Amino acid sequence: MASRKAKDIKAADNEFQYANATPIQIWRSDGTEMPSEYSQYEKVEEGAKPIIEWQNKLGQALAAELMAGATGLYFLQDFPSHYHLRWYQAKEDKKKHQAKHYYLFGYPEEPSASKARKYYRSPNHFLPHLLWLIGESQDRGDCALAKEEADIRPFLAFSIPQINAVLLDFKGKALAEINWQGLQDRFGTQADASRREGLAIEATKLAATRVDQCYSTFNPIQEVVQNYDVFGGIFLGAEKICAGEAVRIQLAREQQEHAAEKGLPVVMVVKRILISRLDGTLVFEGSLWKLQHTPLTQQPRASNQPQLPTAMLGEKEFRDGILQSRGWSVEWVLANQNMSVDESVIRGRFYETRRLTPILNPAKFEEMLHQKHVDDIQTLLNNRGDSNSPRVGRVLNRAQAVAGAVPAGVFHSLGPDVIEA
Structure with missing residues (x-):
């Protein structure tokens, strides 16, 4: 119980620090709505802690990549349009009260695509595509989607x-x-x-x-x-x-x-x-x-x-x-x-x-x-x-x-x- 309280205090301190952070807004988006057949992935509501954590980490990463010598704290104002954070937990995991798994969906794919829909597992995984959205390129092939270790x-x-x-x-x-x-x-x-x-x-x-x-x-x-x-x-x-x-x-x-x-x-x-x-x-x-x-x-x-x-x-x-x-x-x-x-x-x-x-x-x-x-x-x-x-x-x-x-x-x-x- 003591460790849980300490964790909650740390999280609260982190949110307090970001209260005066500088927002970064991304206006361009290539996101698409998620098909209904992916209903097993439940949408995280706006303002929830996982979304805040993702946006804080992405803001800091963008500042480090784009602004040399940047100081202070930054956060991503919103995900690009039609990009949504969702969570999934297998039935057997729910019984064991294990942690939820969070994924960012929205990457555009052909409707007839036979493979599983692309998603991002972490802020670092999404960062290269976010940088591509900031740039002027219209060729999605220019986006290095930073890849599995085997790649x-x-x-x-x-x-x-x-x-x-x-x-x-x-x-x-x-x-x-x-x-x-x-x-x-x-x-x-x-x-x-x-x-x-x-x-x-x-x-x-x-x-x-x-x-x-x-x-x-x-x-x-x-x-x-x-x-x-x-x-x-x-x-x-x-x-x-x-x-x-x-x-x-x-x-x-x-x-x-x-x-x-x-x-x-x-x-x-x-x-x-x-x-x-x-x-x-x-x-x-x-x-x-x-x-x-x-x-x-x-x-x-x-x-x-x-x-x-x-x-x-x-x-x-x-x-x-x-x-x-x-x-x-x-x-x-x-x-x-x-x-x-x-x-x-x-x-x-x-x-x-x-x-x-x-x-x-x-x-x-x-x-x-x-x-x-x-x-x-x-x-x-x-x-x-x-x-x-x-x-x-x-x-x-x-x-x-x-x-x-x-x-x-x-x-x-x-x-x-x-x-x-």
Whole structure:
């Protein structure tokens, strides 16, 4: 009972804080009324607490995305027209007094559609479509409906297709620097939808190759290192890498042969990121770790595993679970306490096998579980900088990396842990 009172007090305080919040109104809507056959989803009445919570979260998210440096509290005045929050609770759940499940309906679909009607499970799930409604695009295909986890994969899991030969001279340029109006006139896209779509696809390739070939730093560290500036994080190509995280690294052939068992990953735990004030060289400092098999009968050596990044600990946990029936476990072994490499050696982030494999090759993952054998799935990823494009190097911030690829005036929140520099 005491915990319930505390929860009610917290909710009341939250509502009080939003009493003086700034409203955000969305005038455009593509919403449609919900068909009567979905009567099992009951409509939440206006002013109910779930609606208030959704509108508060959406308002804050919109402010973070669209208004750089916004302070104070914001809330969404109303859902777009014909979008309604509804709740559903299975009959068996009602007997157990379990929580209701809330969904936002209204997304337009063809009347003859055979699949289940689209809905949004949370404010974050709805946010990309809400941002699309704010913009000028009439093409619903431009709306990235932020997707299930299985639909999201690392940037380096894709290979950027070859850019059309007539646009090769634009490689490495920011999209904002390209005369798109002139290109549209040149290719006659106004009168030909297929040509317009083709040019849009080429634009995405150009944007992707530029991002892959550039980087920007964040979280400067006030540490005295002669002739170097020190940072706690970097957007290396399309990936965000922070100090204390693990990265895949490309060792020389002779180093590979002595570094680890074949098929087992070798990673670098980044300690700090430096940029030379003399020539702008990007340097990573950290420790080198190799994964190796250990018989369960062997007495484990003194372990320093708890200090390792979450991804490395997760990799050990997964492999141990697979291999224990065969009498084996794995262990991360320190190969080099202090190493320093330039950016060309960094291949990209290290991803756990149990998260990466179901995305890249579901059949392979099932095979691993069945055969009690783990393959090195990291080899299916590209390396950072593999795209066939000129090196861009350092840019001032993330906005410059994607300049022209997102609508002007739209600011993407990088999170409270990122201070760009």
